[in-house]
Amino acid sequence: MDSAILAAQGGTDPTRFVLVGTSHAGNVGAAARAMKVMGYTDLVLVKPRHADVTSHVEALAMASGALDVLAGARVVDTLAEALDGVTWACATAMTPRDFGPATYAPREHFATLATSEHRVAFVFGPERTGMSNDDVYRCHACLSIPAHPDYGSLNLAQAVQLLAYDWRQAQGGWPVVPRTVDPQLADGAAVAGLIEHWQRTLVEIGFLDPAAPKKLLPRLNQLLNRAALTTEEVHILRGIARAVGARRQRD
């Protein structure tokens, strides 16, 4: 079953995020939040610097509304333990390793991985050093986030956020909430009526010379077409024209 549907039904998405040797508790909390906003909850921590990181004050602060993901995180001693039940582990590394698995951009790899039956994990190394070679060798693919060649050092939680987002998108994504009220677009007749109304008014106030109109009206027409007016906006602009005309008559 599609994992997005699974998650929406209260089931669990099997995707796991594994943080190895994380130093900063805040990063663990931020990673939990980054996962949760994309619908992932399975977090495993391999030998974090702070053994009590799931209740560390900085982790709690950064987790914000993802305290449940943080509290549910499993702390283990080795990457091997963290990968139980996982059939496809993706290492993350800025620099590829000799003898390591092939390196891909996330989107490229996810396009095929999302159609597989694999139970997937994403593995992130310590902040300063990145993943060790031994840990990379345990993985099936290596993901490299395409970043600026001169400065490609993403914060750990940012890397988690980008992969969670790309993976969710590859799995079908979440819907974007449309604007509450769909605008009622004005049709060509309504716009033509508006132009005609303004034409009369502009002649009345002496802005437009009917004997030499030049290209004013077609230019206004194009401007209004680009703006893709709503019916409501046509009413507003006709109301203004009416007020200008009334003012003119009082003068």
Place this chain on the structure above:
Amino acid sequence: MDSAILAAQGGTDPTRFVLVGTSHAGNVGAAARAMKVMGYTDLVLVKPRHADVTSHVEALAMASGALDVLAGARVVDTLAEALDGVTWACATAMTPRDFGPATYAPREHFATLATSEHRVAFVFGPERTGMSNDDVYRCHACLSIPAHPDYGSLNLAQAVQLLAYDWRQAQGGWPVVPRTVDPQLADGAAVAGLIEHWQRTLVEIGFLDPAAPKKLLPRLNQLLNRAALTTEEVHILRGIARAVGARRQRD
């Protein structure tokens, strides 16, 4: 000119990131880093809570290698000032506003925006409240990051990172560094030679009955095909077969 090429040549990418009323100095620093890893440097801060945020200790800590972006950030009083030179301002908002610009998922909007000549800005509201309606009304489009319907609250710097990434991808992206050494894939003849070698060895050690080989060899062949062996690995596996055979002869 393509902005990625521009930036690579030391020119400036005109894309601007505008943070309105940011409360946490750390978020400003993290946003600077998130921009820089994707090759963007133009940061404008509208009325940040800390007037000295560009030199605030928490901002410096989170900016890491993006201190130049942080130091170069402009602090202004209004969104209007922040948008000088910008022709297409994208609001970010989780919930669409009545009368606001149309809401899009970033990738959807960027596909067309990246082919335009617009000078683009991305505008982010305060952490707690998001953008005010008045600020949204100044913008040309509204972007909503597709997140989990039950918990879609991204950290500010995470939202900056995702948009910077998606926008950079839409602009052509940065290359991913391939694995240092490309593996020399073994051809079918090499794999067939390996299988034959192991077949002899397995018969010698009594694991394979040549009178009733069942499907052992085709299964091993399929396993090796899936693994897509390198020439080096064929040598290793033949070396093991040789050692097993030699051991057998000594016994």
